[in-house]
Amino acid sequence: MSPNFHADTPLAQRMRPTSLDAIIGQAHLLAADAPLRRLVDQSHLPSIILHGEAGIGKTTIAMLLADAVGRPFHALSALNTGVKQLREVLDSNDGLSFESPVVFIDEIHRFNKAQQDALLGAVESGDITLIGATTENPSFSVNNALLSRCQVYRLEPLSTEQIAAVLKRALTQDTQLKQRPIELRAQDFISQLAHGDARKALNLLELAVQTADPTQPTIVIDDALVGRVAQTALVRYDKEGxxxxxxxxxxxxxxxxxxxxxxxxxxxxxxxxxxxxxxxxxxxxxxxxxxxxxxxxxxxxxxxxxxxxxxxxxxxxxxxxxxxxxxxxxTSAKSNSTYKAINAAMALAEKDASPVPLHLRNGVTKLMRDQGYGANYVYPHDYPNHYYPQNYLPHNLAGTRFYEFADNQREQHSKQFMQWLQQQAASND
Structure with a gap:
């Protein structure tokens, strides 16, 4: 792969790696004996989902994986691809090639259910090899049916050292930058602003070079210059991701x-x-x-x-x-005793459908009272301390405990009060 770039092609595009060996970072997937490297070495490429933040190489890796196994490559973006366009790509092979094409879908999480379902048959039959890229957790953003047919690989943001290597490569290998005397003093600041995003780091470097004083014999890229071109260190936060x-x-x-x-x-x-x-x-x-x-x-x-x-x-x-x-x-005392209690009660309620005991039912009519509704119910307010021990659960669940007092001061105080009530009731019998 030897792309031809126009003079105004962005630096990040000009520095896109042309082989898997040239990729900086993602060693856990691409180093010798790592999962994706083993697949390439075996000339095998299943459908996969690449999950990770923007600017860390998902698209590049997809292109280079297809190239490494000699497959035709079709790139789509979920932002501007509908079901109709998707089906045209899926039907374009028509069995004319023995090798299934690689269909790369950027931001696959933006596909709705119908669009994702349209991929299922082709992926299941092997007519295409799907590589989806997403910045969101696939567990939440990709249909389970499609997810079960793909291997998911997490890409990691680039470290400070890896961003430094990306910048150094650009300064020494880019056909435009290597011809100019550039002194990079803001390497750490660029890395800080980039948040592991190689594309953002290269964009900042390129913008700083373009903004620097052209009359100086050496272009000095310092923190002040980078700060001016960046304007503000935008917080890396995706409210929907x-x-x-x-x-x-x-x-x-x-x-x-x-x-x-x-x-x-x-x-x-x-x-x-x-x-x-x-x-x-x-x-x-x-x-x-x-x-x-x-x-x-x-x-x-x-x-x-x-x-x-x-x-x-x-x-x-x-x-x-x-x-x-x-x-x-x-800074407050903590307890999850009631949280555990309601969860335990809900779990039992899903399995148990015991009837309400007659003494707890409301006998609002004579017929209901004749049938025993409300019979033998004891009104606690008529007794000392407004308490009378009686069973309030279905008979088959009598004695079941959901709530356990936690070891904090307030709940222990409540526990002591409950124990005192029970002792008083027992002594009054």
Whole structure:
């Protein structure tokens, strides 16, 4: 593969690797004895999904895999391909070639169910080899039927050292850059802004070179120049992609782990990235019940108040309310006893359909009362401490326990009160 580039072809395109050996990064997939390398060495290429962030080589790897096994390559983008165009590509081979073509679909997660289903037959029959690329977790964005027919490989963002290698290669091998005296002093800053994205790093380098003072004998690319051309270090955050789930998960786990600083950091990352404040507040309401519960019942009240306040006030002031509540929740006593209890009750309810005992039924008519509805029910308020021990479960489930008091002060206090009630009732018999 020896592409011909126009003079105005972007640097990132000019530096696209032309062989698998030239790819920087992804050694866990492409090194000797790594999964994709073994497939190529065996001249075998099944349908696969390449999952990873933008700018780390999904499209390039797909092209080079097809080239390495000698297959025709068709590239489609889910952004502008409908079912009709997709079927035209799928039918284009018509059995004329013994080698099934590789159909590459960029951003396959944007295909709807009908478009993904259109691929199933051709993938199942082997008429095509599908390579899908997605920035989102395939478990959530690709149909299970299609996912089961593909191997999924995760690509990793490039490290600082790998970004440095990409920049060095561009300066020494690009036909345009190597002819100019360039001193790169902002390597670390470019890597920081790129967030593991080789394409973004090359774009920043190219823009800095184009912006530098052409009257100077040497083009100096320093942090100040890169900062000016970048304008701002855009936060790498996809509100609709996997990072949306990863960061809210990190925030929740930080609160659950009683680390207010980490919880604030992940929440700030989401807010700076444009995550709606009310989404974060709703997650904190759930957390207050799931992870704190009766260890501190005020946590749920505060989280619910924060949600209503955030919805009425909005950003940027909503950040203050969220900051308060996330610190309160992170530093609160924790308990998941009620969370486990309702899960256990739900699990049993799905399997058990025992009738309500007659004494717990409401005998609102004479006929119902004659049939025993409400008979032998004891009204607890008529007894000392408003308590009378009686069975409230179906008879076959009598004695079943779902809730266990956790070892925090509030729940232990409730446990002691319940034990006292039972002791008092026993002594009054």
């Amino acid at each position: 996997e990072q949306h789930y990863d960061m809210v998960s990190a925030m929740i786990k930080s609160v659950r782990g009683s680390d207010p600083d980490a919880a604030l950091y992940w929440m700030a990352r989401m807010l700076v990235g444009g995550e709606p404040a009310d989404f974060i507040a709703r997650r904190l309401v759930i957390l207050a019940s799931e992870d704190i519960g009766n260890a501190n019942p005020n946590a749920l009240l505060l989280a619910d108040a924060a949600l209503r306040s955030v919805q009425s006030i909005g950003m940027p002031e909503a950040r203050i309310i969220l900051g308060q509540v996330v610190v309160y929740l992170a």
